[in-house]
Amino acid sequence: MTGIKNVISAAPDQNKINKQNEVKKADNLQKTTKSGTASSSSSVQNDQVNISSAAQELLTKKTEAAKFVADVKSAKTLPEKELLEIKLKIQDKNYFSEEMIDAIADKLMNLPNYFNK
Numbered sequence: 829m830t831g832i833k834n835v836i837s838a839a840p841d842q843n844k845i846n847k848q849n850e851v852k853k854a855d856n857l858q859k860t861t862k863s864g865t866a867s868s869s870s871s872v873q874n875d876q877v878n879i880s881s882a883a884q885e886l887l888t889k890k891t892e893a894a895k896f897v898a899d900v901k902s903a904k905t906l907p908e909k910e911l912l913e914i915k916l917k918i919q920d921k922n923y924f925s926e927e928m929i930d931a932i933a934d935k936l937m938n939l940p941n942y943f944n945k
Contacts, residue, residue, distance in 0.1 A: 879887075906914075917923060923932070936942065 922928065
């Protein structure tokens with residue numbers, strides 16, 4: 829029976845040691861917090877972020893796409909009546925005559941920056 833008593837009495841001693849270790853850890857933590865770092869050096873760390881060139885390109889494309897969407901949303905459209913007239917001219921093959929093809933080609937070639945693309 830004394831063997832069991834010794835085992836049981838050893839447990840409170842271990843609990844006491846564990847509590848003492850926890851107090852020491854807490855004291856060390858407080859000292860670390862007061863000094864700012866675990867060691868006594870006063871060096872300052874700077875955070876840095878590196879963005880890859882692929883991510884930068886994606887960001888540029890996203891910005892361009894957002895601008896394009898905004899331009900499309902704000903663009904003027906033809907009234908329904910004018911669209912219907914154009915559709916009828918296409919059905920009547922009005923745009924397929926030699927004169928109309930030449931006129932369209934001339935207008936396209938006279939657009940600003942047409943040859944710079």
